Amino acid sequence: MGSLYWFETMDNGWERRLKQRIGKGIGIALLLGFILINCIFFSKVSGEDIQHFVSRQGVWGPLVYMGLFAVLPAAFFPVAVLALGGGLAFGLLWGSVYTFIGALVNCALMFLLSRYVGRERISAYVQKRLPPKWQARLANAGGPQGFLLLILLRLIPAVPYNLINYAFGLTDISFGAYMLASGLGIIPGTFVFINIGDKAQQTASPAFWIALGLLGALCILTALLGRRLFPETGKMDKQKGMDASHGTKNK
Secondary structure, three states: OHHHHHHHHHHHHHHHHHHHHHHHHHHHHHHHHHHHHHHHHHOOOOHHHHHHHHHOOHHHHHHHHHHHHHHHHHHOOOHHHHHHHHHHHHHHHHHHHHHHHHHHHHHHHHHHHHHHOOHHHHHHHHHHHOOHHHHHHHOOOOOHHHHHHHHHHHHOOOOOHHHHHHHHOOOOOOHHHHHHHHHHHHHHHHHHHHHHHHHOOOOOOHHHHHHHHHHHHHHHHHHHHHHHHOHHHHHHHHHHHHHHHHHHHHO
């Protein structure tokens, strides 16, 4: 009986490891498939192309658009292009609603891929793309400061949306806190980019230039907010600049 129990335990452990490897393999294959599809079919797609494509889908257009927003950013497709297309196709109100829903689904998808499927590959990618000071900050992103950090990063248009999703999947932040912070953080940016798309065909009107001004204001406000919430980041940058200048003088 003891030997039989040992064999059963060994078989169960082997089956569990096999299922885990199969699951990771499928996840990596899906991720690579997303990237390949993006490179082949969407690498030169503009906001107007997104608009024409979803408009041809009739009543299914909103669902197709939300599906594109849920999947394509996982393959590093620029979300700004998707948002501009959403604004062109659906206008400010419904474009914002559909974009918000699609973005939330995508946030969840990329977070789960990073945490449970392609963790090693994604970790290597994030380390190459993310500055060391932000890597150190993300290492302690499980508490309230991590929650605020995620909201702030969502607000900054210059920070790659895709990188944030994958990077936070590597942290200790809970899935619920991640989704709540993401939902709060993407609202202003969603409105700003959808508004630009909505006004993109009226480039001579004041409304278009106001939309661009809102984007500029968002960039400035988030920069000021970042310095207020995380003042040590600015100090680190100044210290690095001083060290570099001293090193140059010593040479």
